[in-house]
Amino acid sequence: MQTHTVIIPEPRKVEIRKVELPPLEPRQVLVKVKSCALCTWEQRFYLGASPQSYPFRGGHEVSGEVVEIGREAVPTAQVGDRVALAIMTRCGACESCRRGMDNFCEMDSHGNEPGQPWGPGGLSEYVILEDYQVYKAHSQADLNHLALSEPVACVIRSVSLPPLEGGDAVLVQGAGLMGLIHVLLLKRRGMKVMVTEPDERRRQRAAELGADLAIDPNDLAFGERIASFCEKGKFRAVFFTAGGIPAIRQALSLLDKGAWLCLYGSVHPKGTLEIDPNEIHYNEWVLTGTYSHTKKSFRQAVAMISEGLIDLSPFISERVEFPKVDYAFERAISPDTYRVVVTFP
């Protein structure tokens, strides 16, 4: 069986190639892709800003419908079911996976032979996955929303780390898609949420989605506004999603005793940070990162989206039909979009 798949052979170039799918193995599932969102990872390849190699087969925020199930696959979904695809989740058997840290799985199943396309490859008409990568959703679940299970799963991990209590004041830095999903999930947990974001339209969006206060991190009255927002002007947790080293420095000045600083986002360009260890010692700060998702957080994300418990429609800026992928990438890299999804008939 053949499928069309999208390859980024070099920066600013997108190609559709016809490839032969291998025969289905006993524990595999064949899925017809219905929706694939273009995440910043794919966008970095398109822009030529990724240090990783080309050609790249992108697409890791994916939903679809089950077409065929291998004879020994665990029957969590049936033919015709709508599913979200944890295409980045791997083996389940390595040391990291057995520790419950499958976000650090040691197996790379995306292939990386020199000169050959590598990557998750969800931007295709059909994909073959292992049974444990396929998560069944409601028969009525919105397939475009379902494609965002991966970013939601990553944020579920992030907001689950600090031991927060209802009413705690927390800060989310950055109101891009990741910052806004943090706002949605933290509000659902009863937090008092402040957002810092330099862009006015994005601050507006954060406020619409429930942020209790959204301000410019460079606001001249920053200190006063925070002091009137929460006690001592300090937060129980800060979630860094964007803003680089200056934002992280600001975060360190805003941590309450026993507070958590969660570095959800990466920093580009790279940089270093100076921290007085006594600050960590006397204040019992916890500094941590969160990287990717686990099977556990992915399952929760699919359940919440599938049941309509969180509304992701504000984040789907545009739907573009396959095969108009050149246009889709151009729209995805535009600063006025959150997620552009490529839809398949």
Ligand SMILES: [Zn+2]
């Ligand atoms: Zn993603």
Ligand SMILES: [Zn+2]
């Ligand atoms: Zn593993």
